Amino acid sequence: MSITRFGSAGGVGTGGQxxxxxxxxxxxxxxxxxxxxxxxxxxxxxxxxxxxSTLAIQKCVDIMRDAGYDMEHVVHVKVILTDARYFQSFNKVFKTFFGEHPPARICAVADLVVDCKVEVDVTCYKAP
Structure with missing residues (x-):
């Protein structure tokens, strides 16, 4: 089994780090x-x-598509919100992206190391 890394040069974080x-x-x-x-x-x-939320999810989608995966390949999503009151609004955005292909999901409330309201990651599967 081979492992392929996308964007392994790393991105740019807050303050240009x-x-x-x-x-x-x-x-x-x-x-x-x-x-x-x-x-x-x-x-x-x-x-x-x-x-x-729209931007965080769209960034995930862009990375997936660059790697050759699409919405039907998403099997699990992890969501971190910084405030539980964001839950319903996040769900509205989530449904616009995943309404036709709903994945499994976890959503938690926690502080983030970046001063924003949400962080999202996705796990995809496509038969090799």
Missing amino acids: HLPFSSAVEAGGWLYVSGQTPMLDGEVVEGSIIEQ
């Missing part, structure tokens, strides 16, 4: 996308939970 992990790793038909926050070029994109 280098992020020392791959954006996704593929092994044996599985694709694990690292947690995505609503950041562009190392800066948090301010906005509501709707706007931040």
